[in-house]
Amino acid sequence: MSAAAVPSPIPSTPAAGSGEEAAGGLYRDAFRRLRRSPTAIVGAVLVSAFVLIAVLAPWIAPYDPTAVDLTDIRPGVFPGPSAEHLLGLDQLGRDELSRIIYGARYSLLIGVVSLSLGAIVGLSLGLVAGAFGGWVDGLIMRLVDIMLAIPSLLLAIGVAALLGPRLISVMIAIAVVNVPIFARLLRGSMLAQRRSDYALAARSLGVSRSRVVLQHVFPNSLAPVIVQGTLALATAIIEAAGLAFLGLGSPDPAVPEWGRMLAETQSFLASAPLLALWPGLAIVLSVMGFYLLGEALREALDPKLRR
């Protein structure tokens, strides 16, 4: 249902074009601005490419990413890019392109699962703190402060070390890092929205406390959370790569994680520098995609940030 398309006797906020935009229609306005932002378009293209590659990996990867073929490998010499292997072969004769493509699956999987876990727990904590305030808020926020005080990679390493090097422990580790971020963000946003005019107006009309919080305050507090979600995916990919690089990823060495691929190329850096470039590039491009999209979202959702 588009407002502009329907002929209406009521002027549908012509003021919208003239700068001073009202808080109204937050998400719809944001989407309109998003479509016009070059940053958002570049980000969206990178993100959708990343997601498509990850999802379609079995169909688009030219080779099995774990198939070892040592016939062309000699110590210190790795066949570079060729028509058969577009990105060349790695130290075990596996097709680099296929490994990068499959690597996207792991990055996406780790990113999405850890983000969801972290967001669910963090948002629940934030919702409770923001809804009740008082000592509940104090208690939860002190807990969150403690979590925030520990450097995130260190925390992730700790959790990963505790749970052993498994994929799920990487996910939990990154989720734990995300919990305080989301809790703090939602709580702050809700506290601000609770003081808003519409919350007061709703209360003045006898709307119950829980309805004011859940129906009015909560949906309006989500804008920064959506932005943070996008940015957190980028961080999750970096952290997953970092943990894999440090050997805390999946225990199966055949699993093509980008971070591990980077780590493994270290010893061949002099003879095959390109092998380090590909996973690095993959990490940079996917992370950049989420960052650009997140930044564009932030600008779209917060009119005050626009210049």
Next chain:
Amino acid sequence: MTTATTPRDAVPGQLAGEPLLKVRDLTVTFASRGRRAVRAVDGIDLDVAAGSTVGIVGESGSGKSVTSLAALGLLGKRGVQISGSVHFDGADLLNMPDDELRAVRGKEIAMIFQDPMSSLNPVLTIGRQITEILVRHRGLSKQEARDEAASLLQSVGIGDSVRRLRSFPHQLSGGMRQRVMIAMALACAPRLLIADEPTTALDVTISAQILELLRTLVAETQTALVLITHDLGVVAGLCDTVHVMYSGRIVESAPRRPLFAAPEHPYTNGLLASVPRLDQPRGIPLLPIPGSPSDTLPWAQGCAFSPRCTRREDDCLGGPPPLAPVGHPAHLLRCMHPVPTGERRV
């Protein structure tokens, strides 16, 4: 309940018997740790008879809004001290449990706020927001509530109301939004409507329409109206009784006619004098009240308006002047040196 009506209680415009809303000695103090306590409302007495319209006039910070928010229990609990009493139809609002008070709010007493741009939830449709109240207070089913919401919109002058229910607030103009707020406020036929600067954020022309709408609806439904404003013009057109507030206290209160014909308090007089007039020759300088509301005294030390008052004398600083009748029996004044007839600017 006993109707002990002292002369002080005899507020103009009131019928015999208990008023619908009876505020006695309402005092609101904001005290946050580490900061000086601020007494925003300082012993207000206010009566609103059923079906009457009462105006509360004052500058920003004079305590007009805080009075109504405190009466409805809408101020937070932390850092706020409220004393005095507020009775609505005999029920004590200040000591009422939260859930009972919520049942009163919206159903018996409704409020409209200053800024219609921000008083509606931007992420919910108009329909959702109106039906929410109908379901809550009148126990209607979803479908009944939608039909009722549509007819409410119709009654506040919004055409094509069934489709409008699906609109989001940002798709409506400011005047439209204020009409929606009025529709929401009147949804449950409250007996008292408190309008807190309902037209301040609107254009002059729209503002006139909204006031006219309020006047009509209030008259039709026999709803009592408390109109909070800084605009004497708004009050002149709408209110039976007017209370002028300064620095948390009522400084003058009177039925509309005597107040506008013979403003006794230098502050009221100054407010009237500061309104630019079209019938004066051009080039005549405007007459502001000197100073700002922050140039004030605690009432305990004397008249809070005295630092800005042109008629100040030494005895103005000898404690708070009492609120006493002058001339017209319903005309109350808190001033030692009222403005003489010759110097009034009306």
